[in-house]
Amino acid sequence: MVCALGAVLSLLYYWDPTRTAFKRLMPGGDARFEHIPADTASLPVSEWVTIRDAADVRDRRGRLLTRIFGAPTLPRDLMPQRVVRHIEKNPGKHHTCLSPTGPAVVHLLSRMDTIIMRALACEAAYYRRWRNLAGIDELTGYLVKDWYPYSIAYFRPKRGNGRLILYQQGLAATYHDQHRMIEGWVGEGYTVAALNMPGYGDNTCYDQRRYCRGTLMDARFGTKLAMAFLPPVVAVNYAMAEQRFRQIAMIGVSSGAWVTLVSAAIDPRIGVSFPVAGVLPLAMLKGKEESAREIVEGLTDIAGVLDLAVMGADRSGRRQVQIFNRYDRCCFYGPRAAVLAPLLAEAARKLGGRHQVLFDETHARHKISRWAADRIMEAVNGSGTAAP
Template sequence: MKSIDRARSIAVVPLLLIVSFSFAALADGPGDLESIDPSYYETDANSLIDIGSARDITAKRKALVRYIWMGESFPSGKLPGEVEENITDDRYADLFKTNLMRIDKITVNMDYGLSSISYHFLPRTSNGKLIVYHQGHRGDFVQGIDTIGAFLEKGFSVMAFSMPLLGMNNQPVVDLDRFGKFHLVKHDHMKLLKSPIRFFVEPIVVGINYGTKLNYDEIHMIGISGGGWTTTVCAAVDKRIRHSYPVAGTLPFYLRSNVQRDWGDYEQNLPDLYNIANYLELYVLGSFGEGRVQVQLLNKYDSCCFAGIRYRTYENTMKEVMRSLGKGKFEIFLDDSHKDHKISEESLKVVFKNEGL
């Protein structure tokens, strides 16, 4: 029996080594954060951008709208299902000590019973501008309270959103013809819905529709992580977003394949969407236009996603493309002030400087 047990243990050891090696590979980060793997330069970033004119941009934007809303038009006329004014939420009590006047609760109703709940933070002293704040996969937008407070202190109204199924947003049970009843609890589940990307983008579009009726002078957007991805996509399809600030939200695909944690949830790598407009093209769409700017903020030592300096493989290409188009600007800021996955004070300084503050 001892010899048999010994044989079993010997047989098991190589298997365990293989399994542990596989998991280590899956968890691999970007490696050296001070240099760029030469293989990344084998992709010519310029060759990936199939945009040479304003007409090309209009065509790509229309194609994105057709895809996201399945042939329906851009929902510029849709308004929130409910706006509850002057609500109480003790989590934000400290903001009233600065420049917060009141909070309105906005509910956007969508297909499949999905709903999005956002807060509209209104300042006592306003600069006439609205900024949309979007939280990422970590959950409720209360996690961005410091960022929300910083914008309020500068006189911005802030409309804050969480990603679908997260925060105060619901997780409905849907009855699907081909699959039966199904409880939506994570983003990968949304693959089973028709036009799932719609549920990431439509709440922001509806919020902006509502904000437009309030006659804000300008509308901008900032988001962290999955909210940075949302900022990138929304700025590409909705040109009413004048200045966009995606933070630690995306990198082009050719810079992700060797870093598992940068691959992202399914919405970040949906082939049908990115065959219409890849990430570099989304950056162009979000930047193009009179007075429009996109500043991509990346954390050099980010504990989650998109760390390092790989962006340098496309930074100059993006600037050259925007110069040739003649309207709009794209910039990148590398934040090396911390090692977290967040919007730091340094990044906010860059944003406020761009806003002339």
């Protein structure tokens, strides 16, 4: 009886509809989730959009690229130092796996410090029977001696639809936690490049022999900024060398939303971008959100957060959709972004692009929900309620 009662209470607490209701009814919930704070409403947000025309975009983009990569042009010819084809069949020599592998048991049996180190060589075999999967390539490069490599999982469909999705995971997790979402995309014909934040998954020298031996990349790619923003560029370079794509989309959650914001601003090949559960002007950040400053530190003197968003939708055919979890238990919650939506929409419209801000009210977690995933795919495919 006690176990049954506990099960019911757990279901009620973790079920998204009841959890959302709890958040709304909690003390202070109305002020936190339903109203724009007075200190936010009084901010001079209209002054924070300074991109006016295509010349402004070109100037800021060149300056951002110089700050990140040491040159005013995108390194479009830069390819992975090493490519392992069909890693799901032939993972090669790798370090002992830190945690029990496989999607069903890893969160039940592993500590957080091992979950965030899940390695592609340990996990790829669990993906080999995915519907429509032709193979997984691992793309790697050695950035900082004895410290940081990058590793990208490149999922190739048997029957592709000509669309590439870059998926950027945030902190406290790896893209393996999103295996069901990635599996669904591959099943529908999307090519997917999955990326982790620096220091997560295979983006460390934990597996010294596999990732941190041999020739280092050029020193200009070993900076803190390049470590975050180079892998998406390399992923697009590799993908475009493999085949032609009619659409390139980038999706990032939490800290990954900030990488997505900057990547779309500096790389116009990304046609549609989706920062999810993250990204507000620095003056609006509260509590845990403050850690996001580190990701864009050194860039916002060139282009503020709102200008970066506009640069991701700077011409006809380019678009950005920012999605906020209104009842997020962690951060970037509430309706604060509503004061930004009309400014961003108008600035993008003047450049020929489109910018939208959406609020997900279906759950109270820090994640990409089914509702958000549906809105994202509608926009990627140019159909449905979120389409132009």
